[in-house]
Amino acid sequence: MSQPIRLALVGMGKIAHDQHVPAIAGNADIALVATVSRHGDGIEGTPHFHDLDALIASGIAIEAVALCTPPQVRRAIAMQAIAQGWHVFLEKPPGATLAEVAQLQAAADAAGVSLFASWHSRYAPGVEPARAFLADAAIASVTVTWREDIRVWHPGQAWILEAGGFGVFDPGINALSIVTRILPRAFFVTEADLDFPANCDSPIAARVRFTDDAGLPIAADFDFRQEGPQSWDIVVATDAGTLTLHDGGARLVLPDGTEPSQSEALHGEYAGLYARFAAIVRTGESDVDIAPLRHVADAFLRGRRHVVEAFIE
Numbered sequence: 001m002s003q004p005i006r007l008a009l010v011g012m013g014k015i016a017h018d019q020h021v022p023a024i025a026g027n028a029d030i031a032l033v034a035t036v037s038r039h040g041d042g043i044e045g046t047p048h049f050h051d052l053d054a055l056i057a058s059g060i061a062i063e064a065v066a067l068c069t070p071p072q073v074r075r076a077i078a079m080q081a082i083a084q085g086w087h088v089f090l091e092k093p094p095g096a097t098l099a100e101v102a103q104l105q106a107a108a109d110a111a112g113v114s115l116f117a118s119w120h121s122r123y124a125p126g127v128e129p130a131r132a133f134l135a136d137a138a139i140a141s142v143t144v145t146w147r148e149d150i151r152v153w154h155p156g157q158a159w160i161l162e163a164g165g166f167g168v169f170d171p172g173i174n175a176l177s178i179v180t181r182i183l184p185r186a187f188f189v190t191e192a193d194l195d196f197p198a199n200c201d202s203p204i205a206a207r208v209r210f211t212d213d214a215g216l217p218i219a220a221d222f223d224f225r226q227e228g229p230q231s232w233d234i235v236v237a238t239d240a241g242t243l244t245l246h247d248g249g250a251r252l253v254l255p256d257g258t259e260p261s262q263s264e265a266l267h268g269e270y271a272g273l274y275a276r277f278a279a280i281v282r283t284g285e286s287d288v289d290i291a292p293l294r295h296v297a298d299a300f301l302r303g304r305r306h307v308v309e310a311f312i313e
């Protein structure tokens, strides 16, 4: 087996600690050789730097970076990494705008490095079996309900409700990453209602309608103010009955009530992401699908803006 890919993790916040560090530790193809973050000491036993300049100056040999900062600052860090000849793993969403991602893709291609726009929800265990089932189904409607409590899941993350932070589309883009994967045909936004708290520049709730060439109704309800039970569900009505993906894609229930064997659940979404990243680095490819980001951008373009109660954390 070849040597592990020497990777630095950048932006040591919640997702870096909760998911990236354990997923890298469980992948023999990747070695975590440094961490980068403005504050804190990273993780014990691994060299830590406060910015990419300091990492570069250290002379530590790096082949790849995984960027776990908020989206507003990801492009500049990614460009710096690509200029070093490093492969780049982008947390979702891959950028704050579509043009940023196009620039990163062009720069990565020119530098001959791999760029990975990761969509972790696509690696949830119910997603591929749902896609296989729907490939031949006559689909009648799709309903997405993605309602979670921002205070529980994102405490102290002020960037989410700032401009470029995506607001409720931070979780909502995960639903869109699944829907764009499981539906057999392309679809597009027809209307959107976006609720902006009086003191925020990103929406705290959104209702978005989509359709496709055949007139399929697709409705998405995204809300960051959900107290009590949380919902991350996608319901697809077909001529053969209703398919439901629960828990962000973790649990699939087919129309006959069966739940396909989901042994991949043992490995987790981030194990799948790092396996994919290692594979594309080895083969010299990039994997950049902007479809979920395009739908969010289109929801902003099509959206009616409503001002709602100020958000106080």
Ligand code: NAP
Residues within 6 Å of the ligand: 010, 011, 012, 013, 014, 015, 016, 037, 038, 039, 040, 068, 069, 070, 071, 073, 091, 092, 093, 120, 157, 170
């Ligand atoms: P977070 O806890 O706020 O962590 C982000 C880290 O990035 C911060 O700890 C911060 O570390 C660094 N950072 C913040 N502002 C920065 C800036 N202006 N310049 C450079 N670095 C900055 O956020 P998170 O939840 O980990 O989310 C990060 C990304 O992962 C988001 O795109 C999110 O959508 C994605 N994600 C999150 C989750 C989740 O459940 N939380 C799940 C999947 C994906 P320093 O202050 O030390 O620099």
